[in-house]
Amino acid sequence: EKYMVIGAGILGASTGYHLAKKGADVTIIDRNDPGQATEAAAGIVCPWLSQRRNKKWYRLVKGGAKYYPELIQMLKEDGEQETGYRRVGAISLHTDDKKLDQMVERALKRREDAPEIGEVTRLTPEETKKHFPPLADGYGSVHVSGAARVDGRALKESLLNAARKSGATFVQGDASLAFDNNEVTGVKVNGKTIRGQVLMTTGAWAKPLLEPLGIEFLVSAQKAQIVHLELTNTDTSKWPVVMPPNNQYMLSFGGGRIVAGATHEDDVGFDNRPTAGGMHYIFDKALEIAPGLYDSTLVETRVGFRPFTPGFLPVFGEVPNIDGLLVANGLGASGLTSGPYLGAELARLALGEETELDPADYDVAEAIRTVE
Ligand code: FAD
Structure with a gap:
């Protein structure tokens, strides 16, 4: 049987990779939309300190963080060296000692069933600044x-490269679903129809694909702007992720690069412009927390669209009453954390293997409305 993955952000790239690794015949299709979430994402993998109480969401992101070292090792064995992953640690900031005590408590509690959190250490302001x-x-x-x-x-490029090495085909193009009544039979792309089992990982752009089937897919796009700064002559390669008390963050890559973000803009559509207001919002908060960035070089702005499904809970599995189609979506603000893992799960589901997560907990039915 043939498998077609539509959408090659982190989720589709991982799905395609895992299918190909297991010997499946896979074609991965992507339209290269400006604003792909994966291309703009910051890249923080640290789900354990979140105060969000949704257990299903936590199980997913926790599983995602845990899966990373294993995946990176697999990719290395496939000859992929530039995966972009590094365990640099994170510092969660506060000026209030009580809040910091509570954070330590929360982290230690969560470590009981997530040893991958590693060491939890309380740092003084002086140590933090170091x-x-x-x-x-x-x-x-x-x-x-x-x-x-x-x-x-x-990471996305490594996954796609490694998928190709395992025999996957990559097609650039705008895909739509080929279907016969309630059965999806394949994909139409670049004037051709390719028959097979379809896996749809199209992020914020998923809605129009299901419309011809009379299905309204409830995914929304949240615009996010983010900036890349550069500090000259500074080795930032091992600096930790910084999580301030507000909803902003900073992280570093090598070569002096610092990423700061991001905005959360609902209902603005697929408007991929960086705006004065967006920049103001980011810099206002970033420079208050880290005034040492005042003289850094502004090297790049990026814009991406976070895909959200109802209740901010991702969905994956079969679409009710439709054959031949699997969907995963709604990775929201934590999709770089959960995406590689959910892609592995989706591949298992497609191949009839047992999944670790229960798809019933991430029911696609929650994200659709049937239009008569
Ligand atoms: P996308 O990456 O958006 O990919 C979807 C792809 O489908 C696109 O390439 C699109 O072109 C393609 N497509 C759609 N329709 C079609 C079609 N009809 N035919 C062909 N191709 C199609 N997560 C974290 O864990 N940590 C972070 O620090 C973090 N920071 C973020 C910062 C920003 C600014 C943003 C925007 C997101 C951030 N995220 C973060 C979230 C994460 O990036 C997303 O949740 C994740 O990338 C979503 O992946 P995806 O594969 O579902 O969608």
């Missing part, structure tokens, strides 16, 4: 050694 010199004075922190950062572009 880890990330541009910071303002006065921020204490909790350091979590198991946190990582990943370059979404590099």
Whole structure:
């Protein structure tokens, strides 16, 4: 049997890779939309400190973080060296000692069933600043050694390269579904129809694909702007991810590059412009936390669209009453963390293998409305 993956962000790239690794005949199709979430993403892999209480969501992101070292090892064995992943740790900042105590408590509690969190250490403001010199004075922190950062572009490319090495085909184009009544029979792309089992990982752009089947897919696009800065003559390659008390963050890659973001803009459609307001929002918060970035070079702005499904909970599995189609979507703000793992799960589902997560907990029915 043939498998067609539509959408090659982190989710589709991982799905295609895992299918190909297991010997399946796979074609991966992508339209290269500007604003692909994976291309713009910051790259923080540190789900354990989140205060969100949704257990299904936590199980997914926790599984995602845990899966990374194994996946990176697999890719290395496939000859992929530039995966963009590094376990650099994270510091979660606060000026309030009580809040920091609570954070330590939460991290230690979560470590009971997530040893991959690693060492949890309380740092003084002086120690905190040593880890990330541009910071303002006065921020204490909790350091979590198991946190990582990943370059979404590099990881996606490694997955696609490795998938090709295992025999997958990549097609650039705008795909639509071929169907016969309630059965999806394949994919139409570049004037051709390719028959086979379809896996749809099309992120924020998923809606129009299901419309011809009379299905309204409830995915929304949240615009996110983010900036890349550069500090000259500074080795930032091992600096930890920084999580301030607000909803912003900073992380570093090698070569002096610092990423700061991001905005959360609902209902603006697929408008992929960086805006003055967006930049103001990011810089206002980033420079307050890290005034040492004041004189850094602004090297790049990126814009991406986070895909959200209802309840901010990702979905994956079969679409009710439709044969031949599997869908995964809604990775939202944590898809670089969960995407590689969910792709592996989706591949298992397609091949009839047992999954670790229960698809009933991430029911696609929650994200669709049938239009009569
Ligand atoms: P996408 O990466 O958007 O990929 C979907 C792909 O499908 C696109 O390439 C599109 O062109 C293609 N497609 C759609 N329709 C069609 C069609 N009809 N035919 C062919 N191709 C099609 N997550 C974290 O874990 N940590 C972070 O630090 C983090 N930071 C982020 C920062 C920003 C600014 C943004 C935007 C996101 C961030 N995320 C982060 C979230 C993460 O990036 C996303 O959840 C994840 O990348 C979604 O992946 P995806 O594969 O589902 O979608």
